[in-house]
Amino acid sequence: MSARVVVIGAGQAGLQVALSLRDCGHDGSITLLGDEPHLPYHRPPMSKRGLAEPIGPDDLAIRTRAFIAQRNIAPRLGVAVSGIDQQAGAVILTGGETIDYDRLVLATGSVPRRLLLPGADHINVVSLKDYADLDRLRTLLPGVRRAVVIGGGFVGLELAGSLTQAGIAVTVLEAAPRLLARVASADLSAFIAAGHSARGVDIRTGVIITAIAGDDRATAVTLASGEQISTDLVIVGIGADADDRLAAATGLRTDRGILVDTRCRTSDPAIYAAGDCTRFDHPYYGPALRLESVNNALDQARTVAAGIAGRPLPGPAIPWFWSDQFDLKLQLAGIPSPLDRIETISGEGDFVRHFVRHFVRDGVLRAIEAVNAPRAFMQARRRIEAEMTTLYAIEEPA
Amino acid sequence: MPRVTFIAADGTSTEAEGDIGQSVMSVAVNAGVEVILAECGGACACGTCHCYVDAEWLQRLVPPSGSETAMIECVIDPRPESRLTCQLKLTDALDGLVLHLPAAQY
Numbered sequence: 423m424s425a426r427v428v429v430i431g432a433g434q435a436g437l438q439v440a441l442s443l444r445d446c447g448h449d450g451s452i453t454l455l456g457d458e459p460h461l462p463y464h465r466p467p468m469s470k471r472g473l474a475e476p477i478g479p480d481d482l483a484i485r486t487r488a489f490i491a492q493r494n495i496a497p498r499l500g501v502a503v504s505g506i507d508q509q510a511g512a513v514i515l516t517g518g519e520t521i522d523y524d525r526l527v528l529a530t531g532s533v534p535r536r537l538l539l540p541g542a543d544h545i546n547v548v549s550l551k552d553y554a555d556l557d558r559l560r561t562l563l564p565g566v567r568r569a570v571v572i573g574g575g576f577v578g579l580e581l582a583g584s585l586t587q588a589g590i591a592v593t594v595l596e597a598a599p600r601l602l603a604r605v606a607s608a609d610l611s612a613f614i615a616a617g618h619s620a621r622g623v624d625i626r627t628g629v630i631i632t633a634i635a636g637d638d639r640a641t642a643v644t645l646a647s648g649e650q651i652s653t654d655l656v657i658v659g660i661g662a663d664a665d666d667r668l669a670a671a672t673g674l675r676t677d678r679g680i681l682v683d684t685r686c687r688t689s690d691p692a693i694y695a696a697g698d699c700t701r702f703d704h705p706y707y708g709p710a711l712r713l714e715s716v717n718n719a720l721d722q723a724r725t726v727a728a729g730i731a732g733r734p735l736p737g738p739a740i741p742w743f744w745s746d747q748f749d750l751k752l753q754l755a756g757i758p759s760p761l762d763r764i765e766t767i768s769g770e771g772d773f774v775r776h777f778v779r780h781f782v783r784d785g786v787l788r789a790i791e792a793v794n795a796p797r798a799f800m801q802a803r804r805r806i807e808a809e810m811t812t813l814y815a816i817e818e819p820a
Numbered sequence: 821m822p823r824v825t826f827i828a829a830d831g832t833s834t835e836a837e838g839d840i841g842q843s844v845m846s847v848a849v850n851a852g853v854e855v856i857l858a859e860c861g862g863a864c865a866c867g868t869c870h871c872y873v874d875a876e877w878l879q880r881l882v883p884p885s886g887s888e889t890a891m892i893e894c895v896i897d898p899r900p901e902s903r904l905t906c907q908l909k910l911t912d913a914l915d916g917l918v919l920h921l922p923a924a925q926y
Contacts, residue, residue: 464861481846482861489852716859744865751887753865796887800867800894 424450427730428513428521430503430668431529432456433465435697435719437484439527440495442727452495453521455513458552459500461487466716468556469580470746473563473588479553506672508690525730528669528680528688528695529723532662532714537572541634547656550577562655566590569655570643572631574601576745578659579614582623583747585657593624593651595643600627604661605743607758610791613777614750617793621748664699664712677701679712685729686722694729696722705738706788706810707757717742738814740807749775753799756781756789756806767798786813822915826853826871829923838910844919845869845906855921862906864888868925869905870895874918881908896922 427443429436432454440452456462463482471477490497505514512520534549536542548559569585571578574596582592594601600611601618615625630646634656642650664679675681675689679701686694686702697719703709721739728735742755758764762781778798781789786809790802821837824847828834836851838844848856848869857868864887873881878901884892885907892902905919 466863467861470863483849484861486850486852489849489854492852716861720859744860744863746863746865751865794887795890796864797890797893800891804894 424448425524425730426451426453426522427525427527428453428455428523429527429529430455430513431527431531431697431699432458432462432497432499433529433531433697433719434462434484434716435531435723436527436529437462437490438720438723439529439694439696439726440490441485441493442724443731444493444495446727446731446733448727448731450524454490454495454497455501455503455515455521456497456499457502458554460553461485461490461497461499463553464716465552466744468553469550469577470584472550472556473560473581473584482553503668506668506693508672508692511692524692526693527726527730528693528699529697529719530665530668530680530695530699532698533665533667534658534662535660537631537634537658537660539631539633541636541640542658544634544636544638544640544656546639546654547634547658549658550581551662559657563588566654568653569593569657570595570651570653571657571659572643573659573661574598574625574627575604575659575661576602576743578657579618579747580745581657581659582618583621583750586622587748590655591622591624593626593653594618595629595631595645595651596625596627597629597631598627601625605754607764607779607781607791609764609779610752610777610793613793614747614752617748617750662698662714664701666699669695669699677710682722684725685735686726687729694726696726704741704757705814707741708759711757713741715741715743737811740803740810742803749794751794751796753792753796754790755799755803756787756810758789758791759783762788786810822910822912822917824848824910824914824917824919826851826856827918827920828853828855829921840910840912842910843906844871844908844910844917845904847910848905853921855923855925856905857925858906860906864891864904864907867891867895867904870898870922870925871903871905872899872920872922873901873903874920875901877914877917880913896924896926 460479504516633644635642666676669680680695745752758781765780767778777793792799838847860866
């Protein structure tokens with residue numbers, strides 16, 4: 423089939439759609455549109471190695487320009503899309519140029535949530551989403567002795583680790599009663615909080631922030647209690663929303679994310695979506711799920727490619743995540759539910775540096791949380807995949 | 821600059837140069853070695869940059885960390901000479917390193 427495919431978004435998901443299409447034998451044109459000037463690059467290392475090592479976009483590139491060109495994929499970088507003409511089957515770039523498509527893929531990623539507080543636009547208040555942010559963060563670092571990280575999620579905690587290791591005194595402020603509240607069990611939150619405290623991070627949870635103090639530069643963060651925490655740098659890591667703006671403006675179905683079916687199709691059958699920008703029903707882990715992970719971006723991208731190329735779709739995937747904070751290596755697979763029974767698993771080291779929890783329901787392993795226990799993680803990931811596949815194969819009506 | 825030879829499962833070989841301190845995974849990606857997926861970008865978290873080290877070279881490498889060893893146990897067809905290329909850093913002593921690639925990472 424030689425359909426013309428246009429992919430909007432040149433991140434992990436967008437590139438993988440293009441590569442998987444070629445793997446599936448697709449021989450039509452593939453145009454990859456990116457708003458950043460860089461070829462698709464790995465984002466996760468930015469908050470982990472990014473402060474200690476002078477890594478640039480070329481070091482982080484997922485594939486080289488030559489590799490992409492050899493597969494006859496045409497990147498158009500540093501371009502912005504202003505709209506989609508569904509009737510004509512065309513993408514409209516700012517400036518008016520149009521690019522015709524037979525199949526369109528939205529891989530627009532996510533947008534970091536902005537802090538809506540007085541002082542949030544001071545120059546030393548930064549969030550970390552793309553390479554330009556990392557570059558800016560690095561230029562701000564010299565001379566910084568104290569930093570406040572707003573938000574105790576993965577990115578915030580990874581940066582708290584990196585900054586502490588750079589000799590900076592770090593305070594983490596989290597509005598929820600515990601760290602990683604959206605993604606981790608209470609046990610894991612407690613383990614991570616203790617781990618950060620033991621390594622010198624001042625962790626404060628259940629904290630309400632009222633303002634960022636300072637004239638043109640932030641000098642302190644003001645709490646509702648009246649307390650002021652002095653700082654030289656503020657990092658905002660309060661999550662990211664699906665970037666469904668283009669989809670919504672086009673009239674596709676969205677609900678805090680582009681809604682896609684099991685084939686990753688939007689409400690327009692000629693338009694697909696993959697990665698952080700989507701929301702979908704996971705056959706194992708529940709309805710209206712939104713996942714922000716490399717693994718989900720790659721899985722959905724492969725599904726999109728198979729669908730466009732008319733190949734058999736890959737089966738449901740087990741979501742998994744990782745995070746490196748100091749010497750703590752978090753690996754999570756599956757999505758824990760309050761309905762699961764939590765089993766503490768021993769056998770891999772002590773429980774000061776190691777943590778393993780299994781999430782079990784009706785005798786089926788549904789999720790794992792592991793810290794510094796890669797063997798337990800990998801084994802559990804295999805088991806979850808096998809047990810969930812079997813469970814749902816039986817339950818599905820023939 | 822140290823040179824590395826990647827020999828694919830079908831016998832075709834790719835030679836590439838890298839900088840001291842660069843990971844072998846990154847050398848492979850830059851050389852267009854397709855089977856080195858490196859989905860996690862080099863964090864020793866995914867096990868998709870697996871290779872087999874040529875017998876002659878095995879003893880000359882810094883031994884794997886505990887976490888690399890654990891990840892390797894769970895790749896497709898692990899062998900005693902298995903390593904994750906993201907954990908191998910180039911040194912002058914590794915000039916001429918020969919690695920055999922698996923047919924796939926899944």
